[in-house]
Amino acid sequence: MSDFTLRKLTIVIDEIHHDGGPRADPPRSRAAILALCANPFAGRYEPDLQPAMEILKPLGLMMTDRLIAALGGRKGIDAYGKGALVGASGEAEHGALWHAPGGYAMRERLGESRAIVPSAMKVGAMGATLDVPLGHINAAYVRGHFDAITVSMPDGPRADEILFVLAMAKGARIHSRMGGLELSQVKGEDGLR
Numbered sequence: 001m002s003d004f005t006l007r008k009l010t011i012v013i014d015e016i017h018h019d020g021g022p023r024a025d026p027p028r029s030r031a032a033i034l035a036l037c038a039n040p041f042a043g044r045y046e047p048d049l050q051p052a053m054e055i056l057k058p059l060g061l062m063m064t065d066r067l068i069a070a071l072g073g074r075k076g077i078d079a080y081g082k083g084a085l086v087g088a089s090g091e092a093e094h095g096a097l098w099h100a101p102g103g104y105a106m107r108e109r110l111g112e113s114r115a116i117v118p119s120a121m122k123v124g125a126m127g128a129t130l131d132v133p134l135g136h137i138n139a140a141y142v143r144g145h146f147d148a149i150t151v152s153m154p155d156g157p158r159a160d161e162i163l164f165v166l167a168m169a170k171g172a173r174i175h176s177r178m179g180g181l182e183l184s185q186v187k188g189e190d191g192l193r
Contacts, residue, residue, distance in 0.1 A: 003038060003040050004037040004039075004052075004056060004162070006036070006037050007037065007038070007156070007161065008034075008035075008036040008153065009036075010033070010153065011033050011034075011067065012031060012032045012149070012151060013029065013031040013071070014028075014031065015027045016029075019173075019174040021174070021175045024171075024174050024175075028169065028173070029076075029170040031070055031149075031167065031169070032132060032151050032165055032168075033066055033067040033165070033167075034153055034164070034165050035063055035163070035164045036153055036156040036157060036161055036162075037161060037163075039086065039087060039090045039094055039157075039161055041091075042087060042159065042161075049096075049097055053097055053099075053100045053101055054101075056097060056164075057105065059101065059164065060101035060166070061109070063105070063166050064105040064110075067167075067168055068109060068110075071170060074110065076170040077168050077169070078137055078145070078169070078170065078171065079135060079136055079137060079168060079170075080106050080113070080117055080118075080167065080168050081117060081133045081166075081168075082103055082106070082117055082165060082166050083098075083119060083131075083165040083167075084163065084164050084165065085121070085122060085123075085157055085162070086121065086122070086124070086162050086163075087123070087125075087126075088123060088125055088159040089159040089160050090123060090159075094162055095121030095122070095162065096121060097162075098121070102165075103117035103119070106166060112188070114189075114190065115135055115139055115140040116135070118132075118134060120133055126153075126156055126158060127152055127153070129151065129152045130150070130151050130165060131148040131149075132149050132151060133146075133147070133148050134148060134149065134168075136186070139186040142172070142186060143176070143178045143179065144172030144176030146173075147169065147173050149167050
């Protein structure tokens, strides 16, 4: 069926020690893995895209495993997000193919994770940036975990490629103090609170 040939894989890791205030101990970790793949639908309209999501599942699992390893293991990972940047010959809906393969891969590997996986997608040129949203894995209303990691690939996506992204973090934003639902109040029953 569809061929999402992988051209390049990149891992980006942020270690945030402070954000203008006191140093965090331990520092906050935030990371993303980027997979630059061929877009088999570039330049044409395909009425039935959904079967391609099944083809992307192994990519989602491989990326999740690599990202967890880059963050030093599962312990402490409490935020996630995903995104896709589609090359100019594609359409935003091609990026939407990543919803199930990317989101469910992270949920499978992270274990308990009830909150929706935040997502962003767009069509862009080579070197365009994508702000991948992050949210708490069990309670979407934890304000301290509302964040994003900005990613780009200088040589992609080419017009006939898609950049698939998964992101994770350990801990709230440095110096989070906007109130709302705090980690100690999370019930984790419905993915919201």
